[in-house]
Amino acid sequence: MERALYGSQGFYRRPGGGPATHFRTSAHNPVFAEAVGRLLLEVDARLGAPERLDFVDMAAGRGELAAGLVEWLAAADPELARRLRVVAVDLGPQPKGLPEAVTWAAEAPSGIVGLLIANEWLDNVVCDVAEVDEDGTVRIVEVDPATGTERLGGEPDEAQQAWLAQWWPVVGAELGTRAELGLDRDEAWRSAVAKLARGVAVAVDYAHTAGARPAFGTLTGYRDGHQVPPVPDGSCDITAHVALDACAAALPPDVETTLTTQRDYLKLLGISGSRPDLSQASTDPLGYLRGLSRASAAAELTEPAGLGAFGWLLAYSGC
Numbered sequence: 597m598e599r600a601l602y603g604s605q606g607f608y609r610r611p612g613g614g615p616a617t618h619f620r621t622s623a624h625n626p627v628f629a630e631a632v633g634r635l636l637l638e639v640d641a642r643l644g645a646p647e648r649l650d651f652v653d654m655a656a657g658r659g660e661l662a663a664g665l666v667e668w669l670a671a672a673d674p675e676l677a678r679r680l681r682v683v684a685v686d687l688g689p690q691p692k693g694l695p696e697a698v699t700w701a702a703e704a705p706s707g708i709v710g711l712l713i714a715n716e717w718l719d720n721v722v723c724d725v726a727e728v729d730e731d732g733t734v735r736i737v738e739v740d741p742a743t744g745t746e747r748l749g750g751e752p753d754e755a756q757q758a759w760l761a762q763w764w765p766v767v768g769a770e771l772g773t774r775a776e777l778g779l780d781r782d783e784a785w786r787s788a789v790a791k792l793a794r795g796v797a798v799a800v801d802y803a804h805t806a807g808a809r810p811a812f813g814t815l816t817g818y819r820d821g822h823q824v825p826p827v828p829d830g831s832c833d834i835t836a837h838v839a840l841d842a843c844a845a846a847l848p849p850d851v852e853t854t855l856t857t858q859r860d861y862l863k864l865l866g867i868s869g870s871r872p873d874l875s876q877a878s879t880d881p882l883g884y885l886r887g888l889s890r891a892s893a894a895a896e897l898t899e900p901a902g903l904g905a906f907g908w909l910l911a912y913s914g915c
């Protein structure tokens with residue numbers, strides 16, 4: 597997975613349109629930038645309007661969210677827009693046409709005072725897969741990187757066994773039951789949150805929590821808009837849903853966390869898919885059309901069986 601996604605020829609290292617050419621995320625929806633902008637205003641107030649406020653788009657793809665946020669904020673709060681430092685972080689190449697206000701970086705800056713958001717990052721952080729064999733023993737799945745053919749290898753190491761016992765117990769489960777090990781995701785999230793001096797970090801992802809883990813795992817691939825077998829040959833995305841409750845527990849005890857869904861959190865931020873009043877169509881047809889288009893974008897983000905079901909893990913550090 598590491599080599600297939602992030603090696604020199606890896607899926608995410610290639611030039612071109614980036615993730616958006618293969619699948620659609622919330623970051624490709626303009627109302628998402630507005631939602632994140634509204635959250636940024638709350639974070640600014642919480643931090644007492646610091647002289648410089650940071651916004652870090654972690655695992656930014658081609659910087660779509662950072663660019664959308666800059667545009668939204670310039671109209672919504674020009675004073676804050678002047679105080680804002682925006683950094684888009686990704687291992688992929690810097691995209692053309694990024695607004696001047698956005699700095700491109702391969703690593704998140706330290707000492708962040710503000711908001712860091714990681715949309716669909718942790719599902720792409722490498723994870724091993726464990727599977728129960730015919731004797732009920734849990735073994736690590738090995739895969740042929742050229743063909744995707746799988747076989748069962750050795751047993752999980754001590755750290756993996758401890759993680760499984762705590763977060764995704766499968767010992768003695770039926771043949772073929774799988775668990776996707778979240779150790780690297782926990783560590784990635786812990787180190788991202790550690791970049792905050794004062795502020796809020798948000799991980800937004802396909803997620804599950806204890807008691808509702810998917811029995812046969814979620815590992816899959818995406819290419820050119822289609823779901824494909826997860827062959828780790830660099831030709832497709834490789835992704836697995838995230839145990840966000842384990843990520844939350846990996847943080848230091850003084851960091852408070854909230855785990856909710858995109859649908860519920862966007863509602864709190866005042867984003868809803870309700871249509872504008874029909875009477876507006878005759879008095880202000882353009883405004884009505886804009887309202888309709890915004891409502892359908894909001895509906896996509898809050899759809900209970902789609903993006904609305906994504907997990908939002910918020911971490912409050914030093915604030």
Ligand SMILES: C[S@@+](CC[C@H](N)C(=O)[O-])C[C@H]1O[C@@H](n2cnc3c(N)ncnc32)[C@H](O)[C@@H]1O
Pocket residue numbers: 608609615621622623624654655656657658660685686687688702703714715716717720721
């Ligand atoms: C599914 S894409 C999401 C892109 C964007 N956030 C969005 O929602 O459209 C995952 C991105 O994570 C990036 N990524 C993975 N690990 C990273 C890391 N350690 N540092 C920076 N970017 C990373 C990949 O290069 C890829 O662009």
